[in-house]
Amino acid sequence: MADTSTFSPSRRFVIAAIGIGAAGFAVGCDSRTATAAATGPTTLTSLGDYVRVGADNTITVYIRHIEFGQGVSTGLTTIVAEEIDADWSQMRFEHSPADNAKYGNPAFGGMMGTGGSTAIFSSWEQLRAAGASAREMLRQAAAKKFGVDASEVLLVKGKATAGDKSATYGELAADAGAITPPDPKTLTYKDASAYEFIGKERDPATGYGRLDSADKVHAKAQYALDYNPEGTLVALLQRSPKAGGKVASFDDTATKAIKGVTDVVQISNGVAVIASDFWAAKKGRDALKITWDDSAAETRSSDAIFADYRAQLAKAGHEARKEGQGAAALRGAGEVVTADFDFPFLAHAPMEPLNCVVEYKPGESATIHSGSQMPTGDQMAAAAVLGLQPAQVNIVTMLAGGSFGRRATPDADLVSEAAQIAKAVNGKAPVRLMWTREDDIRSGKYRPMAVHRMTARLNGGKLEAWGDRTAIQSIMEGTPFLPPGTVDTSSIEGGFDIAYAIPNIAVDVHLVKQPTSVLWWRSVGHTHTAYAKEHFFDVVAKKLGKDPVAYRRELLASHPRLLGVLNLAAEKAGWDTPLPAGKFRGVAVHHSFSSYVAEVAEVSVAADGTFHVDRVVCAVDCGIVINPDIVRSQMEGGIGYGLSSILGEAVTLKDGAPVQSNFFDYNVLRMNQMPKVEVYIVPSTEPPSGVGEPGVPPIGPAVANALLAATGKTYAKLPLGTKA
Amino acid sequence: MKLTINGKDHEYAGEEDRPLLWYLREDLKMTGTKFGCGVAACGACTVLVDGQPTRACITPAATLEGKAITTIEGLDTPAGQAVQKAWTELDVVQCGWCQSGQMLAATALLTATPKPSEQQITDGMNSNICRCATYHRIRGAVARASEIMG
Numbered sequence: 001m002a003d004t005s006t007f008s009p010s011r012r013f014v015i016a017a018i019g020i021g022a023a024g025f026a027v028g029c030d031s032r033t034a035t036a037a038a039t040g041p042t043t044l045t046s047l048g049d050y051v052r053v054g055a056d057n058t059i060t061v062y063i064r065h066i067e068f069g070q071g072v073s074t075g076l077t078t079i080v081a082e083e084i085d086a087d088w089s090q091m092r093f094e095h096s097p098a099d100n101a102k103y104g105n106p107a108f109g110g111m112m113g114t115g116g117s118t119a120i121f122s123s124w125e126q127l128r129a130a131g132a133s134a135r136e137m138l139r140q141a142a143a144k145k146f147g148v149d150a151s152e153v154l155l156v157k158g159k160a161t162a163g164d165k166s167a168t169y170g171e172l173a174a175d176a177g178a179i180t181p182p183d184p185k186t187l188t189y190k191d192a193s194a195y196e197f198i199g200k201e202r203d204p205a206t207g208y209g210r211l212d213s214a215d216k217v218h219a220k221a222q223y224a225l226d227y228n229p230e231g232t233l234v235a236l237l238q239r240s241p242k243a244g245g246k247v248a249s250f251d252d253t254a255t256k257a258i259k260g261v262t263d264v265v266q267i268s269n270g271v272a273v274i275a276s277d278f279w280a281a282k283k284g285r286d287a288l289k290i291t292w293d294d295s296a297a298e299t300r301s302s303d304a305i306f307a308d309y310r311a312q313l314a315k316a317g318h319e320a321r322k323e324g325q326g327a328a329a330l331r332g333a334g335e336v337v338t339a340d341f342d343f344p345f346l347a348h349a350p351m352e353p354l355n356c357v358v359e360y361k362p363g364e365s366a367t368i369h370s371g372s373q374m375p376t377g378d379q380m381a382a383a384a385v386l387g388l389q390p391a392q393v394n395i396v397t398m399l400a401g402g403s404f405g406r407r408a409t410p411d412a413d414l415v416s417e418a419a420q421i422a423k424a425v426n427g428k429a430p431v432r433l434m435w436t437r438e439d440d441i442r443s444g445k446y447r448p449m450a451v452h453r454m455t456a457r458l459n460g461g462k463l464e465a466w467g468d469r470t471a472i473q474s475i476m477e478g479t480p481f482l483p484p485g486t487v488d489t490s491s492i493e494g495g496f497d498i499a500y501a502i503p504n505i506a507v508d509v510h511l512v513k514q515p516t517s518v519l520w521w522r523s524v525g526h527t528h529t530a531y532a533k534e535h536f537f538d539v540v541a542k543k544l545g546k547d548p549v550a551y552r553r554e555l556l557a558s559h560p561r562l563l564g565v566l567n568l569a570a571e572k573a574g575w576d577t578p579l580p581a582g583k584f585r586g587v588a589v590h591h592s593f594s595s596y597v598a599e600v601a602e603v604s605v606a607a608d609g610t611f612h613v614d615r616v617v618c619a620v621d622c623g624i625v626i627n628p629d630i631v632r633s634q635m636e637g638g639i640g641y642g643l644s645s646i647l648g649e650a651v652t653l654k655d656g657a658p659v660q661s662n663f664f665d666y667n668v669l670r671m672n673q674m675p676k677v678e679v680y681i682v683p684s685t686e687p688p689s690g691v692g693e694p695g696v697p698p699i700g701p702a703v704a705n706a707l708l709a710a711t712g713k714t715y716a717k718l719p720l721g722t723k724a
Numbered sequence: 725m726k727l728t729i730n731g732k733d734h735e736y737a738g739e740e741d742r743p744l745l746w747y748l749r750e751d752l753k754m755t756g757t758k759f760g761c762g763v764a765a766c767g768a769c770t771v772l773v774d775g776q777p778t779r780a781c782i783t784p785a786a787t788l789e790g791k792a793i794t795t796i797e798g799l800d801t802p803a804g805q806a807v808q809k810a811w812t813e814l815d816v817v818q819c820g821w822c823q824s825g826q827m828l829a830a831t832a833l834l835t836a837t838p839k840p841s842e843q844q845i846t847d848g849m850n851s852n853i854c855r856c857a858t859y860h861r862i863r864g865a866v867a868r869a870s871e872i873m874g
Contacts (some may be wrong), residue, residue, distance in 0.1 A: 069819030069856045204813040216820030217811045219756025219796040223821065226755035234750075259739070277750050279742045282762075351760050351768055351821035351855045401758070401821025402855050437761040629815060633861070637818055640857020663765035663853060671849050674859035 045177035047134035049102045050127060051080055057158065057170030059086050061130075062096040064103035064123075065114040066373050067212060068350070068400035068407070069637075070692040071630035072119045074211045076127055078197045078626050079120075082190060083131025084138070087157040088197065088208050090169070095397035098375035111480075112376040115408045115520065117593035117690020120626055124688050132187040134176070141175035142167055157196075192624075192685075202629040209629070212399070224398040225355050225434070227369040232357060232430040233262060234278045235421045236285045239270040239443045242656035244515030245297040247271060247290055254287035264288070265424035272421045278434065298515040299656040302449070305514070306342055309451040309471035312510045313340075317469060318487045320496035321507035329504030330467045334459025337543060339536065341454060341716045343528040344650035345446035345658075346521055347666060352401020354435040358382070358418045360427030365392045368415060371400025373407035381412030385419035404522040404641065409445070410479035441666050442658045446651055447521030448473040452495070452532035456540045457504075463540055463555075465504035468495050468532065473518050474511045487511070490520075494592055494697065495529030499562055500537070500555040516653075522641055523693040526592045527700075531646070531718070534588035534701030539714050548587050548705060549575050561621050562589055564682050565598040568619035572680050573600035582606070583614070586705025588698035593690030595622040596682075599639065599698040601675070603706035609723040611710075613643060613675040613703055621682035623689045631691050632679040638695020639677055644669030646700035648719050667719075725789045729754075730798025736785050744788060745769045745780035748795060756796035756824050760853070767852030770825035771795050777832045796824035802873060803834040810869035818856035826852050830866050839870055 042056040052060045061080045067073040073093040081091050096103040104110035106126075107118035135155060142160035143150040145167060152162045158169045169176075192198070202209040215221040240246065250271050252264040260280025265272050271290055275281035300308070316327065330336065356370035366386055372378050375395040383390045400407060407414075418433035425431065435443070455467035472491050476482035488511060489496060496507040521527060541551045549570045556562045566589045570576075579585060582604050589598040602615040618635045625631055648667030652659045660666040704715040707724050727736045729752070738747060748754045748771075757780055760768030764779035771780045772794040799808060807830045810816075817823050826849065833840060833848035840848065845866045854862065 069817075071818070202815055209812075210815045210817065212820065213812050213815050213817050216817040216823055217808050217827070219824055221820055225749075225759065228750065228753055228755065277742075278746050279739065349855060351766070351819065351853070352758070353760075400819065402819040404855070437763070437766075633815065633818060633858070636860045637856045637858060640859060641855070644855075644857065662763050663761050664763065668853055668855060669857055669859075670851075670853060671859040671862065672846050674857065674863075677860050 043174070045173040047137050047176055048130050048181060050130040051084065051134040053134070053169050053173035053176065055170050055173060057090055057168050058092050059084065059090045059158070059169065060092040060094050062103070063093050064096045064105065064112060065119040066095060066371060066397055066400055066407070067093070068371065068403045070634060071210060071627065072114070075120050075626045075630060076123055077211060079124060079127040080131035082195060082197050083128050084135045085155040085157065086169070088206065090158050091211060093211055098379045098395040100376045111374070113374045113408060115373065115405065117595070117692040117694065120688045121594060121690065128189055129184055129187055132189055133181050133184070136182045136187070137176040137179040138169055138172050140179045141172040145172065145175060199625050199628065221399050223352055223401055224357065224369050224371045225352055227357050227398060229357070229359070229430050232432050233274050233276065233425070234281045235272045235274045235418070235431055235433045236281045236436065237267070237270045237272045237417055237421070237433065238285055238288055238290060239439065240292055240297065241442065242292070242294055242297040242299060243444060243517055245292045245294045248293040249291045251289040254289070255284040258284045258287060263425050265421060267417060267420040267424065269417070272424070274421065274425060274431065282436070294656070296515065297656055298653065301654050302344065302652040305449060305653070306451060309449070309512065310340065312471045312512065313451065313453045313469050317508040317510035319508045320489055320492055321505055323502065324504035326504060327467060327506035329465035330455050330457055330506060332457060332459070332464070334457055334464065335543070336455065336457050337540065338453065338455040339539065339714050339716045341452040341528070341532045343450040343718055344652060345449050345516070346645055346649050347441050347446060347651050348404040348406035348521055349440060349666060349668060350400070350402030350404055350406055353437055353440050354406065354414045355432060356414055356418050357430050357432045358422035359430045360386060360419070360422040362427050365394065366419070366422070367394045367396065368418070369396045369398055370415060371403070371407055372397045373403055374409065374412070377410065378412045378415040381416045382419040385416055386423055405520040405524070406445070408520065410481065437663065438661045441651065441660050441662060444517035445519035446516065447527055448475065448491070448518040450528045452528065454532055454536040456536070458540065458543055461544060463502055463544065465506070466498065466500070466502045468498070468507045469509070470495065471510040471512055473514055473516065475518050475520055475524070477511065490525050492529055493525035494590060495525070495533055498533055499559050499591065501558065502555065522638070523592060523696040526590065526693070526697040527645065530588065530590040530592070530697030531700040531704070534590065534698065535704040535708070535715060538586070538705040538708050542708065542712070552587070552589060561596045562591060565589060565596045565619040565621050568680050568682060569598035569600050569617050572619065572678065573602070573617035575600065584706045584710040586702045586707070586709060588701035588705060590697045592694045592697055595620060595689040595691060595694040597635070597694045597698050599702045601699065601702035601706050603703060603710065605707070605710045605724045611707065611722070611724045613673070615676045615678070616699065616702070617678045617680070618695065619680045619682060620691070620694065621684055622691050622694070623684050623686035625681055626688060628681055631681055634691040635679040635695040636677045638693065639699045640669055640674055642696035642699035643673070643675070643703065646703060646718055646720055647673060648721070650719050725786065727785060727788055727793060728791070729793045730795060738785060740786045741784050743781050744771065744783050744785040744793070747785040748780065754795055754797050758821055758824055760822065766822070767825040767829060768822045770828040770852065772828055772832060775832065775835060777829050796828060799827065799831060801831065801835065803869070804831045806869040806872040807831050807834065807865070809872055810865040814861050814865045814868060816858050816861040816865045818858055822852060822854045826854065826862055830869065833866065834869055834873065838873055840866065
C-alpha cells in the first residue's frame with residue numbers, strides 16, 4: 001500500500017532543479033531580422049535564449065508558456081524588465097519556438113508545457129537570471145563604447161549613462177550581443193525595495209499593464225483561427241458519438257455533391273470532410289452517413305456509471321493517506337455521518353474552439369500554427385504521423401482563446417488528427433482542422449466524473465475520524481507524466497493532503513477504467529476534492545454546533561498560510577457581522593498549486609427557493625506577487641469559472657453519447673450570475689506560486705456552505721442548479 | 725450584391741445561406757469577429773447591423789444588402805471608441821476571444837442607453853459569454869465608457 005511519501009508526483013510537482021545553467025546564456029550574438037507589426041522590420045540581437053533587444057530599442061522576451069488569458073505574457077516579461085532595467089514601453093513578448101533543450105518547463109520534467117499554474121514559479125529564477133545577464137552584457141557594451149569602467153555605467157529605464165555619455169539599449173544591442181555572457185554564479189539581483197515593476201499596480205497613466213490588452217481590444221491579436229494563408233482548406237472531422245466507437249463504414253455520396261467539398265478521408269478516429277471553406281465543410285459533414293462499430297465503446301448512461309462507481313466504494317481502494325487508526329476509526333462510539341458527492345463530466349469549452357493549420361511539404365517539412373500548450377509533444381506527434389524528424393516540424397505557438405487545460409493533451413489529439421488529414425491530401429494546400437462547439441462539448445476530453453464517499457465519526461463533541469473514498473477515472477494513467485506501476489494521486493490531490501488536525505484520517509481511491517477520454521480541467525483534482533472536503537467539513541461543523549471559521553482556525557492552528565488567508569477573507573467579508581434576512585455566508589479555504597486561497601460567498605435565497613451569489617470575498621497568498629492586478633484578474637476569473645461549473649455545467653451520457661451539444665444546453669456562467677468580487681492579497685516574501693488555478697477550488701464549497709447555512713441541507717449532487 | 729462593411733462596399737457573390745461570419749473571416753480576412761458556437765448562443769460573433777447587435781454566425785451574408793454592417797475593425801463611433809478605451813484602461817481582457825463581441829454589444833448598449841444602470845448593463849450584456857469570466861471587469865468597463873462619453 002502506498003503512503004503519501006511514496007505517491008507518484010502529480011504533474012506540477014515533477015520539479016527538476018531549476019537550472020539557470022541549463023537555461024543557457026551562451027548564444028551570444030544571433031542577430032536576425034524580424035517583422036514586428038507595430039514597429040516594422042528591425043535588427044534583433046539575442047542576449048541569451050530569452051531576451052532580444054532590437055535596434056529600435058524594443059526588448060522582446062521569449063515566453064515558453066502560451067498566453068491564453070492567464071497573463072503570462074505580461075508576468076514573465078515583467079521579471080525580465082525588472083532585472084534588465086527597462087522602460088515598460090520597450091517591452092514585447094513572443095512565444096518561444098518548440099525546443100525542450102532551451103525552453104523546457106522544469107516543472108514538467110524538462111518538457112515544454114503550460115499548466116499546473118507553474119509558469120511564474122518555474123520561471124522566476126530563470127528569467128531573473130536572463131534579465132540580469134542581459135543587463136550585464138549591455139553594461140559591458142556601454143563601458144566599451146564610453147571608454148569607462150563597467151562600474152561607472154548606470155542603467156536606468158532602458159538607457160546606459162556614464163557622466164555626460166549615454167546610449168539607449170537599442171544603440172548598444174549589437175555590441176552587447178558580442179559580449180561573452182557572465183557566469184550565472186556571478187549575477188546579482190535587485191533588492192525588492194528597488195522594484196519598478198514587480199508588485200506594482202496597473203497604471204493607465206504610464207501604460208503599465210497587460211501587454212496583450214491593446215492588441216486584443218483592437219482586433220490585432222493573432223490566434224490560430226486567425227491564421228489564414230491563401231488557399232487554406234477547412235477540415236471538419238466526424239468523430240464517434242460514443243467514446244471508443246470506430247468507423248465501420250461510411251457513405252459520402254451526398255457529401256461529395258456539395259459545392260466546395262474537395263476530399264473525404266478516413267483517419268484513425270473518424271471521417272474528415274475537407275472543403276474550400278467552413279460552411280461547405282459543415283454542410284458536407286452534416287450530409288455524411290457513417291455506421292459506427294460500438295463494440296469497444298462506452299454505452300452506459302451517466303446514472304449507470306455513477307451506480308458502478310458507487311458499487312466500487314463498498315471496498316477499500318488504493319490507500320493514499322492514513323493518520324491514526326485510519327479507516328478502522330470510522331467505526332465506533334458516537335455518531336457516524338456520511339454522504340456521497342457526485343461530480344459530472346465537465347467540458348472545458350474555451351471560447352476559441354480547438355483548431356490548427358498544417359502546412360505540409362511531403363518528405364521535407366511541416367509548419368503548424370496552433371494554440372499549443374505542449375509544443376514539443378505536438379511536434380513529436382506530428383513528426384511521427386508525417387514521417388518527418390521533429391526538427392523538420394515547426395510549431396508556431398499562437399495566442400489561444402482560452403484553454404482551461406483542454407489544449408494540454410499528452411496524446412496531442414488536435415495536431416495528430418490534423419497531421420493525418422494533411423497527409424491524406426498529400427499537403428496539396430494548407431489544411432485547417434476545426435472543432436465546432438458541438439465537437440468540443442461532445443467529443444471529450446472531460447473533467448472526470450467522480451464519486452467521493454465522505455464519512456466522519458463524531459464523538460464527545462469532537463471530529464474523531466475523517467474518511468474520503470473516491471471512485472474516478474485517472475487522467476495521468478497511460479501518459480508520460482505517470483511512471484508505469486505508480487498510482488495516479490493527482491486524481492485526489494487536495495483530498496489526501498487534507499490539512500485539518502483530525503486524529504484519524506483515511507483517504508483512498510479507486511481508479512476506474514472506461515473508454516471516455518478525460519483531461520485536466522482548471523485546478524484538476526481540486527475541482528472535486530476541495531468541494532467534498534470543504535462542504536463536508538461544514539456539515540460536520542454544523543453537527544458539532546461549531547462556527548465554520550472558528551472551527552477551521554482550531555484545526556488549522558499549525559498551518560499559518562492557510563490561516564492567513566482564512567483570517568483575511570473572514571475579516572474583509574465581515575464574517576462576524578449579521579446579514580439581512582434572506583442572506584447567508586459560506587466559507588472555504590484550500591491549498592493548491594503551492595498557493596493558498598480562502599473565499600467567503602454571500603448568497604441570497606428568495607422565497608421561491610432560488611438563490612443568487614451576490615458577493616465573493618477572496619484572500620490569496622501566492623508568495624511574491626509579480627503583478628497584483630493579474631493576480632486579482634485570475635482570482636476573479638477563477639471564481640467565475642468555478643462558479644459556472646457548480647451552478648450549471650454537466651456533460652451527461654445517454655447510452656454512451658453526450659446529451660449536451662452547445663451553449664444552449666451546456667450551461668456556462670453569464671453576467672447575471674456573476675457576483676461582485678473583492679480580492680485581497682496576503683503580503684509575502686515566499687517564492688511566487690500559481691494563480692491560474694487556485695482561485696477555482698474554494699468557490700463551489702463556499703457557495704454550498706452558504707446554502708447549508710440557509711437550509712441545513714447537504715449539497716452533494718452537482719451541478720446545484722438554481723434552487724437552494 | 726453589395727455589402728457595406730465599416731462604410732466600405734464589397735461585392736458578395738457567395739452561397740445564399742453562407743453566414744456573414746465566414747465571409748468576413750475567410751474571404752475578407754477580417755478576423756476580429758470571432759467564432760464561438762455557430763448557433764447564436766454565445767455572442768462572440770456579434771456585429772452591428774444598422775446599429776443593432778447581430779449574430780454573424782447565423783445571419784446569411786446575402787440578407788444584408790443595403791444595410792450598414794459594423795465590425796470591431798470599424799468601431800469608430802464615440803461610444804465604440806469610449807468602449808475600447810475603457811476596456812484597455814481596466815485591462816478587461818484575459819484570453820480575449822469573446823471581447824470583440826462584448827465590445828460590440830457594449831457599444832450598442834451605450835448608444836441606446838448612454839447612462840445605463842447596473843441592471844441595464846447586465847441585461848444588455850447577458851447574452852455574451854466569457855469563459856474567462858471577465859464579467860466583473862466588463863461591468864466596470866461599460867460604466868467607465870459611459871463616463872468617458874460624458
